[in-house]
Structures are given as C-alpha cells and as structure tokens.
Amino acid sequence: AGMKFFLQYVGCFFAFFSAGFLITSTWTDCWMVNADDSLEVSTKCRGLWWECVTNVFDGIQTCDEYDSIYAEHPVKLVLTRAMMITADILSGFGFLFLVLGLDCVKFLPDEPLIKLRICLVSGVMLLIAGLPGITGSVWYAVDVYVERSSLLFHNVFLGIQYKFGWSCWLGMAGSLGCFLSGSLLTCCMYLFRETSSGRLHSAYSLRKGYSSAATVVTNVHLPTSQTATSKMYAVDTRV
Numbered sequence: 001a002g003m004k005f006f007l008q009y010v011g012c013f014f015a016f017f018s019a020g021f022l023i024t025s026t027w028t029d030c031w032m033v034n035a036d037d038s039l040e041v042s043t044k045c046r047g048l049w050w051e052c053v054t055n056v057f058d059g060i061q062t063c064d065e066y067d068s069i070y071a072e073h074p075v076k077l078v079l080t081r082a083m084m085i086t087a088d089i090l091s092g093f094g095f096l097f098l099v100l101g102l103d104c105v106k107f108l109p110d111e112p113l114i115k116l117r118i119c120l121v122s123g124v125m126l127l128i129a130g131l132p133g134i135t136g137s138v139w140y141a142v143d144v145y146v147e148r149s150s151l152l153f154h155n156v157f158l159g160i161q162y163k164f165g166w167s168c169w170l171g172m173a174g175s176l177g178c179f180l181s182g183s184l185l186t187c188c189m190y191l192f193r194e195t196s197s198g199r200l201h202s203a204y205s206l207r208k209g210y211s212s213a214a215t216v217v218t219n220v221h222l223p224t225s226q227t228a229t230s231k232m233y234a235v236d237t238r239v
Contacts, residue, residue, distance in 0.1 A: 007188045008102055008119065014181035015098050015126055019091040021174030022133050026084040029063065030165035032144050045165055048081050076143050083136035084171065090129030091178055097122035098185065123185025126178045133175030141168050 025031075029047030044053045052063040066073065100107050101118035108114050141164050148162035 005103060007184055008098075011119075011123070011181045011184045012095075012098050012102065014177045014184070015091070015095040015122070018126070018130075018174045018177030018181060019088070019095045021170045021177065022084065022091050022129070023088050025137070025167045025170035025174060026081075026088055028167040028170075030167045031140055031171075032168070033163045033165045047165075047167060048077060048084065076140065080136040080140050083132035087129045087131075087133035087136070087175065087178070090125050091133070091174070094122045094125035094129060094178075094182070097125065098181075119185050123182045125182075127182030127186065130175045130178035130182065133171060133178060137168055137171035137175060141172075144168075 026048065029050050029052045030045035031048060032046040034044050034046070041057070042053050042055050044051060050063050050065040052061050054061045066077075097118055099105060101115045101122060103112075103115065144162050144164060
C-alpha cells in the first residue's frame with residue numbers, strides 16, 4: 001500500500017508540472033530567439049501567436065500579434081499550434097482524472113478498483129498527450145535548426161543568430177514528463193490492480209466457503225424426520 005501511494009504521488013507530481021509546462025509553452029512567445037544584429041542591440045522572440053522584440057539596453061518590449069487564425073500561415077506554425085493545444089487538453093484532463101483517483105481524495109472511497117482504473121485511464125491520457133507535445137516541440141526545433149543551417153550553407157550572413165527559445169524547451173520537458181508519469185501510472189498501477197483483484201477474489205471465495213460450511217453444519221444438526229413420540233409431545237403441548 002505504501003508503494004502504491006508513493007507511485008501515485010510521484011505520478012501526480014510529474015503530471016502537474018508536465019501539464020503546466022505544456023500550457024505555458026503553448027501560450028508564450030519564445031519558441032525561437034534571434035539576435036537582429038551582431039551588436040546584440042535587440043532580441044526577437046517568436047512564438048506560436050505573436051512576436052516580441054526586446055531592447056537589450058532599456059528592456060523595452062514590443063509585441064506584434066499574428067493575423068487571424070483564418071489567415072494563411074506556414075504549415076509548421078499551424079500544425080504546431082494544433083499539436084500543442086491537443087497536448088494541453090489531454091494532459092489537463094489526465095491530471096484531473098489522476099487527482100480523482102488518488103487514495104487521499106474522498107471520491108468513491110469504497111471502490112478501490114474503480115479508483116485504480118481511473119489512475120490507469122489518466123496514465124493512458126498522459127501518454128497520449130506526450131506524443132503530440134514532443135512531436136510539435138521537436139519538429140519546431142528541427143525546423144529552426146534547418147533554417148539556420150540553410151543560411152550558413154548558402155553563405156548568407158544576415159546578422160541573425162537563430163536559437164531555440166525557452167518555450168520550446170518547456171514543451172519538450174512537459175512532453176517527457178507526460179511520458180514518465182503516464183508510464184508510472186499505466187505499468188505500476190496495472191500490477192496493483194491485478195493484486196487487488198486477486199485479493200478480492202480470494203476473500204470472496206473464502207467467504208463463500210465459510211457460508212457453505214455453515215450451511216452443511218446446520219443441516220447436519222437438523223433432524224431429518226420427526227419420531228412418533230415427538231409428534232405426540234408436540235400435540236400435547238399445543239393442547
């Protein structure tokens with residue numbers, strides 16, 4: 001029981017921070033960083049929804065939002081948005097289900113197997129959430145690297161230094177956390193489910209055996225037929 005509680009809390013810890021990292025990375029503006037010139041006068045952060053330019057000397061930041069979502073955008077941007085939003089939704093619901101499945105939460109206290117199944121469902125959701133999260137983050141990072149390498153390959157120097165932003169790193173970390181917490185919940189909790197099912201089955205069989213033995217003992221002590229003397233005594237008693 002102690003190991004089960006420990007695994008639940010570890011999975012909840014990773015699920016909480018993983019969902020927070022994914023949501024933060026989706027709605028922040030620093031997926032790609034580039035310095036506009038070699039003097040590093042300003043730094044531009046490009047996100048999934050807007051771009052922000054920060055002056056290095058005075059720290060003044062100016063942000064420009066992208067056009068409407070119905071406007072034409074690069075395929076990389078549209079697919080990354082879709083995958084990250086999907087990862088946010090799945091990881092969020094996975095964390096909420098995991099909270100309901102914790103033994104310390106007073107939800108279905110008399111149904112331990114149902115609570116274990118809830119933990120298993122949350123683990124599966126977290127595993128699925130990690131897939132679009134890591135795909136979108138790594139794909140965006142690879143595209144940034146390819147864009148930088150193509151400029152260097154063609155000897156094009158524009159004074160721009162492309163780097164991975166902290167939002168991209170958060171997306172990767174959140175996705176890996178989803179994989180870790182989902183693996184803990186699905187693999188380890190499945191073993192506890194099998195153990196709990198075996199215990200309940202053994203208890204039911206033992207209880208059934210006791211009830212059968214009691215019935216046999218009762219039937220042994222019951223007389224099969226009444227003698228003539230007992231019938232007469234019964235009649236005299238009623239009279």
